[in-house]
Every structure is written in C-alpha cells, then in structure tokens.
Amino acid sequence: CNNHKTAKSSGINAEYGLLCHRYPRVRKGMADSFYTALVTYDDAIPTCQEVSGILETTVWEDPNDIDGIREKRNRICELVGVKPPKLLVTTKQAPKPASVEAFDSYSDLVGRAGY
Numbered sequence: 001c002n003n004h005k006t007a008k009s010s011g012i013n014a015e016y017g018l019l020c021h022r023y024p025r026v027r028k029g030m031a032d033s034f035y036t037a038l039v040t041y042d043d044a045i046p047t048c049q050e051v052s053g054i055l056e057t058t059v060w061e062d063p064n065d066i067d068g069i070r071e072k073r074n075r076i077c078e079l080v081g082v083k084p085p086k087l088l089v090t091t092k093q094a095p096k097p098a099s100v101e102a103f104d105s106y107s108d109l110v111g112r113a114g115y
Contacts, residue, residue: 017085019073024061027069031060047079
C-alpha cells in the first residue's frame, strides 16, 4: 500500500511539473486538463476557486514568461498542498570531437574496397 502512495505522489508531482514544460502546448494542455478535473470534482480541494482562477488567467503558452509561469505553478502546488517540483539544473557538455578511425568513414570504406 505504501508503494501505491509513493507512485501516486510521483504521478501527481509529474503532472504539476508539466505546467512548466518547455513546450507551451504541453503546458496549456496540462492546465486545461487540470482545470477540467477541478470543475468536475470541485469539492476535491478546499482552495478550488483560487486554483481555478490561476489556471484560467495564466497564459500558459507564453514562451517568454517561464519564470512567471513557474511562480503560478508553485502557487497552485502550495494551494493544493503538494511540494512544487524542483528545477533541474543541467550543464551543457561540449560535443566530443569527431574522431575518424579505421572503418569509421564512408571514404575509408570506398578506398578499402578499391573504388
């Protein structure tokens, strides 16, 4: 039963994470789905009206306001009683230099075949 609660919690956190997805349509789709669920089950959380208001007034497809969207998502999490997802900071790794070893290139293959 404990694993079920952990899986459910992980799923809910993943859904809230989608409100800040890098693709605007994913954010908008998640917000629409969440709003529909709130309207359907309006007694599910006591702060339903405030959460619905945030979902309705936020421009989820705005590509230039991800910080503002993140603040709205975190406020929704706070109202629902869920810890907001943490921002993952990734570092870009420099691309590895291309190395041409034997049999790695097409020209090497053609040369070995005698064409």
